[in-house]
Amino acid sequence: MKRLLALGLLTCFAASAAHAAMVAKNIDYAVDGKKMQSVLVYDDAVKATRPGIVMTPDWLGMNPDQVALAKQIAGKDYVILVADVYGVDVRPKNADEAGAAAKNMYAHRSDLRARINAALTQLKAQTGKAPLDGKHWGAIGFCFGGATTLDLARSGADIGGVAVFHASLAGDPAFTDKIKAKILVMHGADDKFESPEQIAGFQQEMRDANADWQFVIYGGAVHCFAIPTADGQVPGCKYDAPVAKRAFAQMHSFFNEVFAP
Template sequence: MTTATTATTATAVTTRTVEYPADGLTMIGHLAVPAGAGRAPAVLVGPEGPGLSDVDRRRADALAGAGYVALAFDLHGGRWFADPDEMLARCMPLLADPERLRDIGHAALAVLRAEPRTDPDRIAAVGYGTGGAVGLELGRDGVDLRAIATVNALTTGRPGESARIRCPVWAGVGSEDPIMPPAQRAAFTAEMQAAGVDWRLVVYGGALHAFHHPLAGRSPLPGVGHHPRHAQRAWRDVVDLLTECVPVTG
């Protein structure tokens, strides 16, 4: 792993890029560290299928401003896919292979844990789309997380493995998301319930897939679109989950 300091904000949040190997690629993540000297709770921030963008970096920065160490992790070796066909060609095999998703998650988790400011016993995962699937697979792999939040990623796992999830799971989805339709929601919630997981699902009325992402309105894919009001609500719901399950103290 290599690091390079790239910026220090006016609120004393320090950010830097981190390079690390995963999935046969050199991943380029964005680490944001809050002001102070003691250990702090930490959050993995996973991006949508096209890859890590400034939207995810700003989310990590906002969490650091609230007192969390936050790593916005990479999915594609520094690439961001503007072409939907290229994105799907990369993401669909990933989503079909839980072990690859877990490897990407574990590699990012190792970077986050290696940060001296991180409290290794207080880590949560927040993810969107493919990044949300990574967080869920870490949970299904038995990783000791304090919370998992997933938006647009109501992915189901292999039989029985969700019983290994050791923390609350919050999920958000748009009511009009054709990629996560009612049948998929039902399968996901049935899996969580059968596994005895402490789960919640919020359905945002009228929202499409990737409703949380400002660039979604430019996507040529059908069923994808930005919903600014619900995007703000989903973010507040994520922050509320973190406040409940892995609060910043001191």
């Protein structure tokens, strides 16, 4: 009996230790004088080095829910930098504030590109300090963060691939695409935030850029299908657990290909 109790306590301790091994630490820097604070996430219990991924949140920006989501995605597979593209003084508390923050960044697209590229630079600078392999880089994003991630690819960033969930698709005609990364877009068939014309325009943009791209459509899914805390944000935005599971499996498969030796 005592042996069984001891084994039970050891199991509980091991589970607790494994949970405690998930690191989340602030990375402070500035972009053109604007103070930013991104968060680096990884499992410290796993000593093997692994690919690095920049994750841009949805329009609510940096908050504990986004860091929790990054921890789930990172697991034992990736080191993730949750990118702050608003700045430390902008932390939206509701949909109205988030809409205003995102609208401002869309109106200053060159600033948005500078900030997401700076986040990638900060992630790469963690090589040797975090368990990064220093060779494999990617990016993911959700909604507004998907648009930001696509802009990272459009800017010609030196990364292997980007995967976006229910992203805003429109680019900025003021910039010329210089896409090096492979692109995976995951979209809900019933997403009303992107019109058929916008989808067709994005796909033509990818063709014109000679990009290596995929566009996966999930039947019945609407906007925000991959965000567990999305319900109630705005009409037409709803989490879909089965679709999210499929989409994250698709993302992992995509990065397995992108990061293959």
